[in-house]
Amino acid sequence: MEGVDHLADERNKAEFDVEEMKIVWAGSRHAFQVSNRISRLVANDPIFEKSKRAVMSRKELFKNTLKKSAHAWKMINELRLSDEESIRFRSFMDQPGFVDLHWGMFVPAIKGQGTEEQQQKWLPLANNMQIIGCYAQTELGHGSHVQGLETTATFDPQTDQFIIHSPTQTSSKWWPGGLGKVSTHAVVYARLITNGKDHGVHGFIVQLRSLDDHSPLPGITVGDIGMKFGNGAYNSMDNGFLKFDHFRIPRDQMLMRLSKVTREGKYVASDVPRQLVYGTMVFVRQSIVSNASNALSRAVCIATRYSAVRRQFASQNGGTETQVIDYKTQQNRLFPLLASAYAFRFVGEWLKWLYTDVTQRLEASDFATLPEAHACTAGLKSMTTSATADGIEECRKLCGGHGYLWCSGLPELFAVYVPACTYEGDNVVLQLQVARFLMKTVSQLGSGKAPAGTTEYMGRAQHLLKCRSSVKKAEDWLNPGMVLEAFEARALRMAVSCANNLSKFENQEQGFSELLADLVEAAIAHCQLIVVSKFIAKIEGEIKGKGVKNQLKNLCYIYALHLLHKHLGDFLSTDSVTPEQASLASHQLRSLYSQLRPNAVALVDAFNYTDHYLGSVLGRYDGNVYPKLFEEALKDPLNDSVVPDGYHEYIRPLIKQHIRSARL
């Protein structure tokens, strides 16, 4: 029935102030108000309708993306939206497109790596979208190994230009979003060569297409790399290829904040670490962590509401059938994902702070925290995107057969999300960066240099290597100190064990490559500790609203104890907990699930998602699932006619032939 809230009973059960939780989720009252207003603005505009994406051809989908992006830009200008509001606007549009790369990577690359003059020249053009840019780093032959890129930028002192060239097929740029059909410009990463010397990979601003008729400039071959995973989904993005044939750009289009080439062709490196050339990736990895909580919370919202609507099997004494959310197995799969969505939200907030902090330090030439910022952004990007991709797929399964329908919203969410495990750094490659950082930290223990920040716990190695968990009863697992100690002991012991094993190899590089799998496990343990510790810090801070803190505490311990259960092998093999303590943790977890159950629907309502943003019949706010599933089915092009196209050519002859042979 229209207008009826089928989830009203669930909402009435909530034991906390949902409106206050919305503010906690958004980060502040102001952030909530912005999100709330902008999400409704987008939802109420028919241009941003998205239910037909799966049945659009690639060309239709792409053109529709252009239309939406142009309309969004018009509205952003007409309404004079702030940067914060514009970011929200694009996010609620929920359609991957070239603008993501323009604002997300092209503009930040110029801001981070361009000189003052370069910023003054290029940023106004980019900010007004008079030029549209992308981030062209990855090549056909190399993505992870950035120093292996082959595109060259050779300085020609005679003309004061760089000659950008793709010497091999594998040097073709391949993947950059927005490159295929839209970008007029790119920040291109190429090996800088001056006076015959290779100075490694540097960034250059390169114009690709005419600003008059959009045709590629002479010396540039550019196009789209073709269809990607899923219908609709990420195919709205024109990921592209690009080849240069001795293409010339003025010298002042090398991004020269970190190093310069003089008029005479002299290479002048500044005293800042060369890794700052990777700065844009650090920025985007940080945003991807915040974005993980968006994607996971959407999936969890759908699965939670639907699990409350869906009923299967009567209880033993007959009567109404059981809501599937009441099955302990459903809770054991769903509630940790709900807790993870909140956990990733808070670690995302913290990472944003860390990023801002390191940026301010870099401006003051303090590079001390750069390795930690790199390790945290790389490791948390890896950990949260892997868990989110797996979590979305789990939510699909939690919705049974209907989860497999496109209109559940989950297949498309998964297809759009899953490349996050690969872009901005393959997740394994990124954890190996964390492992390198951890091995370095362990090797410096006892040197007098106390580990700080997220590795501060390693400074307590003497205690953490020996300690025994003092958990004696299930409730002890609600003690933040005891939970943290178990996670710290496990992370430290895994890292130290890797370091000990490494030291048995004469050659460190060879040892590292032999132990890759263990190193990744140790890195993941460290990242999980960060997430748990930031969640605990959150619940120990000031939180307003009736019952809100209590719910967050439940979620925090569900997150931690579920991880303990999932990685029990690590905890037991490192002696961080005993089998008895692990079983007490499972007991406590079951009790937390029961406490969370009446609040589940309200906890996903706190995400404050519009039905437009969720894009899911199963996750509708009103829970009116079944009539709407029918409505969606009837909209399918196959149902345009009762007898399908092809009947006369292929079905009828078959049936008639069968009748003829049956008569024989």
Ligand SMILES: CCCCCCCCCCCCCCC/C=C/C(=O)SCCNC(=O)CCNC(=O)[C@H](O)C(C)(C)COP(=O)(O)OP(=O)(O)OC[C@H]1O[C@@H](n2cnc3c(N)ncnc32)[C@H](O)[C@@H]1OP(=O)(O)O
């Ligand atoms: C875009 C929109 C954003 C808006 C936000 C909205 C939310 C998000 C929505 C999703 C948007 C989706 C858009 C997707 C677009 C995708 C774009 C891309 O994929 S761009 C291409 C990304 N490519 C990669 O990530 C490549 C991965 N590889 C690397 O990063 C590096 O090559 C490497 C770190 C793996 C190896 O570096 P390398 O120098 O070759 O080797 P070493 O391992 O020897 O490292 C040397 C030394 O440097 C330190 N290091 C490495 N990286 C960094 C860094 N980034 N910052 C600081 N320091 C770094 C490393 O630790 C070593 O230190 P040492 O002390 O010597 O041990």
Ligand SMILES: Cc1cc2nc3c(=O)[nH]c(=O)nc-3n(C[C@H](O)[C@H](O)[C@H](O)COP(=O)(O)OP(=O)(O)OC[C@H]3O[C@@H](n4cnc5c(N)ncnc54)[C@H](O)[C@@H]3O)c2cc1C
């Ligand atoms: C949707 C999408 C959008 C993208 N957008 C952009 C963009 O806008 N701009 C851009 O420049 N790039 C972009 N990329 C490219 C992306 O950044 C790379 O694909 C990514 O960094 C992974 O690199 P790769 O493809 O070389 O993977 P590979 O490194 O070839 O990975 C293949 C396998 O090898 C393993 N492996 C590789 N190296 C190691 C190692 N040292 N140790 C252990 N295992 C290893 C990996 O774990 C993986 O399993 C995009 C990619 C995708 C999928």
